[in-house]
Amino acid sequence: MKGKCYINGIGCVSPQKTHDGSFLEEVIDFRNASVYEVSKPDYQKYISPVSVRRMSSAVKNSIVASSMALDEAGVDDLDAIITGTGFGCIQDSEKFLKGLIDHDEDFLTPTPFIQSTHNTVAGQIALLRKCRAYNFTYVNGANSFPSALLDALLQITSMEANTILIGGVDEMAPHTRALFQTLGQFKKNDTEFDYLDNKTEGCTSSEGSAFFVLSNEHMEETYAEVVDVFFLNNLVSQDVKTFTIEFLTRNNLSPNEVDCVLLGKNGDLTFDVVYDDFSSLFPSSNQLVFKHLFGEMLTAPAIALWLSCKIFKTQSIPKSLALDVPRSSVNYILIYNQYRNSDHSLMLLKNV
Amino acid sequence: MAKIAISGMGIVSSIGMNVEENFNSLVQKRHGISRLEHIESKLNNSIFVGEIKLSNKELEAQLGLDQAHNFSRTAMLGAIAAQQALKSAELTTEGDQLLGFVNSTSVGGMDMTERFFYEFLISDEYQRFIELQNTGVNSKNISDFLGICGISTTISTACSSAANAIILGARLIDSGRLERVLVGGTDALCKFTINGFNTLMILSDDLNAPFDNNRKGLNLGEGAAYLVLESEKSLQNRGKQAIAYLSGYANTNDAFHQTASSEAGDGAYLAMQKALKKAELTPTQIDYVNVHGTATPNNDLSEGRALIRIFGDCVPDFSSTKAFTGHTLAAAASIEAVFSILALQNQVIFPNLNFREKMIEFDLVPVTATQDAKLYHVLSNSFGFGGNCSSLIFSKHGE
Incomplete structure (x- = not known):
């Protein structure tokens, strides 16, 4: 039996004010910023004040985002919790590692070590909800979130699970950010650039959490149907066009049936050109971008999925996302993301 | 569910650098627990570990990596075991988009990060290792080394990671997304985990004694192992037999x-x-x-x-x-x-x-x-x- 996979609840904490449920009615401008900071929700609405102080950004933001998604979907009983994260709990990792190096293996405390494991977020959510279900964490660069989505999609469509919480989460830490700036993967502080007409290399690091309740049940709250997801490390034996056309063909779609393509352009001069090849397949589709508003994090595809849900629900596209004149009706959205011409992912969504 | 066939396996651990050596050590009761040698730590003389007695240089040589490589020790151990698994399944990767890779690791590139954490900023000699903090890069190094071109991902759920990689692999075969998938995990010893477990006070200062009344804790170890999971259809087409099943x-x-x-x-x-x-x-x-x-x-x-x-x-x-x-x-x-x-x-x-x-x-x-x-x-x-x-x-x- 093959069921369908619906998104019935969403929650997002990001550099924009996504945590109050609004949809870019007001936009925070990060032009020339060296880092995208999260627009902070009222954490204490969800977490006790003592815990808020102890928790890293990844855990805090994820508790808020997952609570929002679960409240919206009105579910309590989960068959799985699946997260994706690129850098994991890098703040606690860095704290423990600095302690270890700076004090030559002395005076270490266990807390940052305990909280440094990649599955801390998924484990904490399970602990808070006393949820004994399946609990996975994917850590595979920019394909971490698409991996979580694929796992959930397979379980829901095979009817192995009815309701699954999935999320994409990333945080950054100061030394790690400096290292990636040194490497040129992140733009140096005080780089002046225009995201949409960019002349500089590297991207700008960001943080955030986006969570979704997936279910095989179509409800009034349903945002969209997840039709398919696919990802590869490299496009060695094929180009991005073949990769995309083969994916659409497997789903019996032609490019002109896709109303919007949501591109993961991140302002890196060298690698944004990969999107141009992709875009050329969709001359009649709306071209949307989002990382100028949200920055780059390895789990940015989760942010893109959140935006798509909002587009379906409101049947409107905020001007701040569109590279051309926004459409009024949206039936299919295709999200394409890659990081440094690696970790290519496609996520196909349908209006219901 | 339909049983998932297992068609190959590979392993490196402190009791052997391949399947046969591991088996011989097991039946002959030869453990691989010793003092820590390849890492300089304050704990060298107070703990025991399951360490693979090959230096990074020796691992590089075994894999034939060039000087400019950016493999962590974790990835090198993984690549050796994964290569064995594919060989024992008699599989080649070239052009096979239905052959995927589900890796798992908790250490990732931490062994390199902890060595060059501050040095990275002042010297460019080791900067190629910086990106190993993006854990996925360690898996990518392995899959690129092996030429895997199907779906590839990584799971990190601490000490159960590799079991979960096997579970996802089974699901990918069961759903028909893949016909063949290399699944397993790899972790190298590093100061980060040694000290982490030490702060939790669960490291034994003696040989670990599971299920013994006077057990004093664990010995950390390092190693990697992979299985090849395969659909029945694929096995039949290749005229191969399963070595066992995941049921x-x-x-x-x-x-x-x-x-x-x-x-x-x-x-x-x-x-x-x-x-x-x-x-x-x-x-x-x-x-x-x-x-x-x-x-x-x-x-x-x-x-x-x-x-x-x-x-x-x-x-x-x-x-x-x-x-x-x-x-x-x-x-x-x-x-x-x-x-x-x-x-x-x-x-x-x-x-x-x-x-x-x-x-x-x-x-x-x-x-x-x-x-x-x-x-x-x-x-x-x-x-x-x-x-x-x-x-x-x-x-x-x-x-």
């Missing part, structure tokens, strides 16, 4: 504490119960349990109680092989999957070393000598931080 699996969460296991082993109990259900087996059909058995006071008590809840008075023969290899974290479950398959292939149970005295809490005595046995179904447990609990059931070919 059941489950992952659950203890939802008790970030690092400790619940007293009654709730998560472990549920994982075993669900795996049995998936395999459509009754507890009495399990012939041997390769327990998680880390030799920490908490794990062995909790796991023992969960075993009794599942099996009642008839707990099958069981042993922990961590006294041989140490606890290899993300790699543990795939290393023990290889051991479980070796047990089925050779109809032998591997001994639980260093056991002297039964725990006072219950009447559980592990197998302590290499023992011939009729084995059809073997259960393997792996539990980790974040309450993560996984159970896998391996079955003999033809059962």
Whole structure:
């Protein structure tokens, strides 16, 4: 039996004010910023004040985002919790590692070590909800979130699970950010650039959490149907066009049936050109971008999925996302993301 | 579910650099626990570890990596074991988009990050290792080295990671997304984890003694192991036979504490119960349990109680092989999957070393000598931080 996979609840904490449920009615401008900071929700609405102080950004933001998604979907009983994260709990990792190096293996405390494991977020959510279900964490660069989505999609469509919480989460830490700036993967502080007409290399690091309740049940709250997801490390034996056309063909779609393509352009001069090849397949589709508003994090595809849900629900596209004149009706959205011409992912969504 | 065929395997650990060496060490009761040598740590003389006695240079040479490579030790160990697994399955990767890779690791590139953390900023000599903090790059190095071009991903759920990689692999085969998938895990020893476990005060200053009343904690280890999972259709087309089957699996969460296991082993109990259900087996059909058995006071008590809840008075023969290899974290479950398959292939149970005295809490005595046995179904447990609990059931070919 093959069921369908619906998104019935969403929650997002990001550099924009996504945590109050609004949809870019007001936009925070990060032009020339060296880092995208999260627009902070009222954490204490969800977490006790003592815990808020102890928790890293990844855990805090994820508790808020997952609570929002679960409240919206009105579910309590989960068959799985699946997260994706690129850098994991890098703040606690860095704290423990600095302690270890700076004090030559002395005076270490266990807390940052305990909280440094990649599955801390998924484990904490399970602990808070006393949820004994399946609990996975994917850590595979920019394909971490698409991996979580694929796992959930397979379980829901095979009817192995009815309701699954999935999320994409990333945080950054100061030394790690400096290292990636040194490497040129992140733009140096005080780089002046225009995201949409960019002349500089590297991207700008960001943080955030986006969570979704997936279910095989179509409800009034349903945002969209997840039709398919696919990802590869490299496009060695094929180009991005073949990769995309083969994916659409497997789903019996032609490019002109896709109303919007949501591109993961991140302002890196060298690698944004990969999107141009992709875009050329969709001359009649709306071209949307989002990382100028949200920055780059390895789990940015989760942010893109959140935006798509909002587009379906409101049947409107905020001007701040569109590279051309926004459409009024949206039936299919295709999200394409890659990081440094690696970790290519496609996520196909349908209006219901 | 349809049973998933296993068509190949590879392993490196402190008791051997391939399947045969590991098997010989197991049956001859030769453990790989020693003092830490290749890392300079304040703990060198106070702890024991399951260390692979090959330097990074020797591993590089074995893989034929060029000078400019950016493999962590974790990735090098992984690449060696993964290469063996593909070879034993007689598979080539070129152009095979239905051959995927599900890796797992908890250490990732930490061994390199901790060496050059500040130096990275002042010298460009080692900067190519910076991006290993993006854990996925370590897996990508392995899959690029092997030329894998299908779906590739990485799981990190602490000490149960590799079991979960095996579970996802099974799902990818079951759903028809892949026909062949390399699954498993790899972790190298590093100061970060050694000190982390030390702050938790669960490292033994002696050889680890799973399920012993006087057990003092675990020895960390390093290693990697991979299985090739394959659809029946693919095996038939290639004219190959399975070496064993994955017949059941489950992952659950203890939802008790970030690092400790619940007293009654709730998560472990549920994982075993669900795996049995998936395999459509009754507890009495399990012939041997390769327990998680880390030799920490908490794990062995909790796991023992969960075993009794599942099996009642008839707990099958069981042993922990961590006294041989140490606890290899993300790699543990795939290393023990290889051991479980070796047990089925050779109809032998591997001994639980260093056991002297039964725990006072219950009447559980592990197998302590290499023992011939009729084995059809073997259960393997792996539990980790974040309450993560996984159970896998391996079955003999033809059962």
